[in-house]
Every structure is written in C-alpha cells, then in structure tokens.
Amino acid sequence: MNWPTAAGSDSRPDPDSEYWDERQETRPPGERRDEIIEKIGEQVRYAYDNSEFYREFYSDVDVDPRNITSFEEFEQLPILSSDDIKQEQKEHPPFGRFLCIDEEDIARIYGTSGTTGRPKVFGIGQDDWDRIGEWHAQILWSVGLRPDDRVIITSPFIQYLGSWGALAGVDHLGCTTFPFGAGMEGQTEQAVEWIADLQPDALYGTPSYALYLGETAEERGHDPAEDFDFKVMFFSGEPGASVPSTRRQIETMFDCEVVDQGSMAEMTPWMSNSGCRHLENGMHVWNDIVYTELLDPDTEESLEYGAEGVPTYTHLERTSQPMIRYWSGDITTWERHDETDCECGRTYPTLPKGIYGRADDMLVIRGKNIFPSQIEDQLHALDDYGDEFRIVVEREGALDSLQLVVEVADDAETGPDEFHDLVRQEIKSEVGVTPDVTVVKQGELDRTQFKADRVKDKRELAIDV
C-alpha cells in the first residue's frame, strides 16, 4: 500500500515557479476527483480498521466502509459533528476512540480552548505533523512565500493551532521564521519595533490583530506601509481577510497583498482553504489535501456550485486522529475554478467570499439573517469609521433590537450626529433592520490581540431557559 504518502521531502521548486507541484495543482478537476476518491477509500478503510469509534459509527451504514469506491457511496457515511467528538472524548478520555496510533506515538497534543464545557483534544503523530508542514509549505508557496523570505508569526502560540501550523509550514518552506507570538502585556509595542527593525517580508496573524498592530505602530510614530514594507500578510482565525472593506483597509494600511486562509482545528492547520497571491478575494479549496464538500445546512445534501452551505471536511492522509465528513458549522458559498478565473491557474473550487460566518454566529433578527461580517464590511467602507464596533441584540417583548456601538474617527469630517445617521442608514440598507446606533470616540472600545469578540446576543439566555 502506498498510503499515506511519505512526507518530509526536502525538494523545493525553483523560486520562480508559480507552483510547488504543477501537475497536482493545475490538472483537470475530473482527474483530481479520481485521485481523491481513491484517497478517500484508503482513509475510510484505515480509520475503520484502526479506530473503534469509526467501527461503531459505521456499523449501520449501507455501504462497505472498507471498500468505498464512489462519491455516492462516500456520501452515505454519516456526518461527524463537534458534539460527536465531545461526547466520544467524554466517554473515552482523553482522545476518544478516534486514535489510530498508540498514545505514546503522539508527537503533539493540541485542543480547542473550550471556554464552556470539555474542550476537544487532538493527538497528532509525527508523520502527520511532517505532512502538515509539507502540505502547508505547498499552500504557502501559492501565497507567494519563498525560501528567502523572512516571516513573523504574530498570533499566540497556545492551544490555537493556526500559529503552530503556520510555523510548521514556514519552517518546511525554508523561510527565516520569527515566532513572535501575541497576547502578553507590552508585546504589541515590542512587535512594532521588531518589525520596523527586522523588516520581515510576511506576517501571519488574525486580521483583528493586524489592525491593532497597525494602529499601535501609528501611535508610536511609524507608518506601517513605509516602515514595515510587508510583501504579503496571510491570515486565518476570523473572516476579516475576505470581508472586502476590512481587507482593503489592511491592504492600504500596510501597502501589501492580503491572503485569507482557514480551516478547522479538527482538520488541522493545513489551511486547505487558502487565497493565493493572485486572488482578489476569497480562497481556493485545496480539496486533494483535505476533501471538502459543501452541504445544505438543513438537509445535509451535497450542494452545487453557486449555493450557500456548510463546508464539511475529510482528511485524506491522516494516520493519528482522522476526521471523516466533519461538519464545520461554517457558512460559505463556492464556485467552479473557471468561474473564478484566477490568474494563478489552479483548478480547485473557490470560496469567493471566504468563510464569512459560522452557523452559530448568524443572527436572525426580525426574520432577517445577518452575519456580523456584513456589518463589519459596511462600517469599514465608511470614511469616518473609527475601526471598532460592537453588536448587542436584545429582545424587548416580542421584538428584537439590533444595537450598534460604533467608533467615529478622530479626524472625521462628518459630525457625530451626521455619522450616526449615516451608519443607521447604511446598515439598514444592507441588512434590512434599522439599528439603534451609539457613536463613541475612536479608541474607546477595546482592541483585541487575538480574535475579535464583537457580538453580544442577550436573547440567548432567554432561549436557554
């Protein structure tokens, strides 16, 4: 059996090459699908043979999990949810019966932060970790990184897998890596001075953090565009880098390319959804690294290109703790590669708006579906916006209210009243609900050093009771 592919190859393409592996990245999608279904067959059989969880989970299915040969058969396998993982790990702590290797052969343990309830635990073997590095290096190549580049990582090295995955990829690519972290007191001020001094070519972090870093730089008398001189910034963890106006703000502030990336911690940081250096917005879906379906949020049926649904992921080469048909809970739309028409020439499907929300984040207010990223986008498009906002949703009697607290820029040309009316009108026309707007001064709302937390839905308590 030649599965899984051996990782750890040290061969890198010529720096001028657009591709890490041209054949793989540009072949006709139909040909790729043949390879994918073969890999799926191997992965499902491996998981079934080595994990008691999957043996039990697939005990009632109408197909033979040891011999999946078509997407139709594959789609008959049950969807794996976040709750399934939590339940399984609660009953069989700490890893659940997902683990297909011996516990002592786990190289790295990570997990979700789990602010409520038991966090999820991920055990990753050394061979998987090597593959993670190698695949991620390939994806970062499409982002435009090259071995000569110097890369700073400005997200916290904690349970959050994004930072560790970025590090594994950048290391494998052979860049000079500057694992700076984030979140300690005074660290952003230090980051500003280090970046001005060390002049990294690229930065990885969250979009919120980039804005915070840029503001901090300006306060300290730097011009991030001039003094930092980044070639590219790549992001994950939040929708921001595909929210058009936020993206433009980052591009303008730093005068550099912006690339959006993302996946789920469960699938680990291959960032198999990733923008490339040519893509205006959104991400390509590297579905031969992690196979991705877009499913109807209600029926769980497979969706055609153009539809909106939930990305559902399947590892294709994971020996330690494989996830098969993992329901991400995110919301996105997708397109065929020839509709995207990206100059890069890759033949993967594309998420043209990135991942703009989680099913959990969608606010249903007076019957309208609203994602916080829509409001973010509208506000960033206003000249006098002061770069931070909060959403509060309350129920007054039978009616929901949408309340916005919005910062107005220090150097605003409109007065607060005028800005207040403008926000109300723009948001109303975008989301169909008239918000109550409170205008506050720039800098009054907390900035985040990690992921932004902008929504407070006070109705949830009522629902929980």
Place this chain on the structure above:
Amino acid sequence: MNWPTAAGSDSRPDPDSEYWDERQETRPPGERRDEIIEKIGEQVRYAYDNSEFYREFYSDVDVDPRNITSFEEFEQLPILSSDDIKQEQKEHPPFGRFLCIDEEDIARIYGTSGTTGRPKVFGIGQDDWDRIGEWHAQILWSVGLRPDDRVIITSPFIQYLGSWGALAGVDHLGCTTFPFGAGMEGQTEQAVEWIADLQPDALYGTPSYALYLGETAEERGHDPAEDFDFKVMFFSGEPGASVPSTRRQIETMFDCEVVDQGSMAEMTPWMSNSGCRHLENGMHVWNDIVYTELLDPDTEESLEYGAEGVPTYTHLERTSQPMIRYWSGDITTWERHDETDCECGRTYPTLPKGIYGRADDMLVIRGKNIFPSQIEDQLHALDDYGDEFRIVVEREGALDSLQLVVEVADDAETGPDEFHDLVRQEIKSEVGVTPDVTVVKQGELDRTQFKADRVKDKRELAIDV
C-alpha cells in the same frame, strides 16, 4: 574537517539506560578537556574566518585566533559582554557582524525582550537548531525524560527562548509534547483542567509559574500532588528551583522531582547547566556542550572550584551566531564532580546552589551583599509564609533601608505581629541587615504567570543621575 558534528541523529538509547552517551558523560574530566580545547580551537577559527566582528575583536590579541591549542591561549581572548553585542548590533543592524551564515539561511530569529533600549537579536541556522534539539534531548534524558513520556510546556512561546528550547529537546527525545504556553487571560485555569485530564508526566516552566499553577489548582478544588501526578518538573528562567525552600515547596505541592536548568538566551536553550534526576540541588555543567568558565567578577581571572564568580560561556559547535567567552553576568559557585558525589555518575563540574543571582540583582545594602534569592529562601522556610513577597530598597539620607512586604498564610498559626517579628529576625540573621517588614494577607500581592519581579530598588534613579 569533521566540525561541526552532524546533528539530527534519530538513534535513542535504551529507555533503561541512565545515559544518552555513556562514554561522553562519564569519562575522566581530563580526557574531556582534551576534546573541549580541540572544539574551542575549531570554533574560534571558524568564527574568526567567517565573522568580521571577531576579526576586529581579536585584531590586537597576542595569540593566533586561527590556532588556539591550549586553555592558556584561549584565556587571552577578550571577554564578550552584553554591551558589546548591543553596540555591535546597533552599528550593524540587525544581527551585527556575528553572523557566519547568509541572512537567508537563518531558520529562526529570536531576541531578548529588551524592555529598555534595543533588544539583542539572535539568528539561528537550521543545523544549529537541529543540534540544539539533539543536545537538549540528551540533557533531558539525564533529567529522567523518556520517549513514552507526555510533557506539557507552560511558559510563554514568545521571544523567551526557554520554551522553544524545551520544545526542541522534548520533540527530539520523542516525547508526546503539549505546547500549552502561558500568559493569556484564563490560560492558567485551562492549564489546570488540561493537566488533570491529560496527566502529563512532566512539566516545563518557571518556578514562579509552577507555584501559581499549584495555587490556582487548589483554588479550583484540585490537589496538585494527587490529581496531577507529575513525575518530574524542570525549570529555568529563575533561580527558584535551586533555592532550597522554594524547591521543597514545589516538591511537596506536586509530590514530584524538581530539576533546575539554565543558561543564557545568547547561548541558547541547550540548558547546558542542568540538574539530573539524582541531584538534590543545583546543576551539572555540561561543559562539552557549551564550554563554561567561572571568572572573578572583578579581575575576570579564571576561578578554582569552590569560588564564587561569573559563568562565562563559549559555544563549541555554533555555525550561525557563535558567542565566545560570553560574560553572563550571573553569579554562582562551582564544585568538582567528585565533591558533589552525585549518584548519576556524570563527571561534569556542578553548581551546587544553581545560579542564585545576577551581578545586577545583587543588592549592596549598608555594605552587605544580598541576593533576593536568599530572602526568598528564608521566607519559604517559614511555616506561615503566604507565598509571595516584595523587596523595596530606598536611600534615606546616607542610609539604605531594606523594606519587605510579606504575605502571611491564611491558616497561619502565628498572629501577624508575631509573624512580623519572626520575619525581621530571620532575615536579619541571614543577611545582616534589619528589614522594615510589612505583613499583608495571602493573595494580596500579584502572582506572576512568567518570571517573578520582586525587587524595586529606588536608589538606582539617584545613581543614574
């Protein structure tokens, strides 16, 4: 030339073996010295040939830097100070002319945190980083770690090299690694639950953090000794793990072995000073990994065993940014291995009290030399001590005053007045100065999530003017 040694060997000894490399670790010191001087010769020649800094730095010396063949010759090379590095890096940013490889061949960039002035920058090549991992694995073997062990790292992954070095070593040893980090809001509470759940065999962090973690665990209803069940905790970054009473407190709180380690960020995290699982207190000096001299603080002359002085370090196999005769500024005493009589059988010199202070930290009060670690040790030895303290030194007229703020335990058996008098008397008899003591409740002083900052010397301002 067979220098530097190739790193990255995957061969590990039998888990029952006391040694990673018995011949290297147990041979007669004289034989080791022959190898060390050979390595020194190669390292100095390499640095001289490849670094403009060293060519200039050694332009006036009376020996031939390309042909050092004896310790007498080596000791004629000038001492390299922290200020030398800062000055050089200021004049030739960012790395100074220390770098002996191309900038783009640097794999990792780290630095000092540099709260005041320009921080120091360290560029480390991939081969050096591999050697760091391998040597550190060897040292961690002596600590008692084995490939089956699960290890949690609870210090922040930031500029601080301790965390990254521990990770490199533990990875290379083949343990299951749990890079948890520290310093984010709520992270210690999460660490408590993860540790209780995942049951790591070992923890790396700072001694201050271990005490904070243990207290947090107790507040959340855990007994760290019972519920955590660590086999060993290994520490660096602070003197605590060799301060006898602090060490005993950690051992008792967690019912596990405590091992002290330490070096300088400049020398990078080989932790070439390290306790082993047999050593009661202090650290062995792995001087064939980083050559270590103990020098007189005033004359910079080499000191005999038994003396107190400043460890001065020399890389023996560093190709990227080698440091030669780097003056650490730390204070310690050392012993011949046969005076230590450690069961482990290693034939390295030993620092029986660890590194108990920095020359900078030494307080000269009314003519007495006082290290904060001495006061820490006295306080920890008191039954009713509440686990935290602060030192304030002021000058009133011509007289210095030593002020202590000390927590008394919640369940103290002595009253506050009695405790106050006891502290005054114990400290007076230890350091020879009578302190002004203020007793406060347990928990009143801030706990640190990283390195403790307990001393405020208000006299320094006066000196700076």
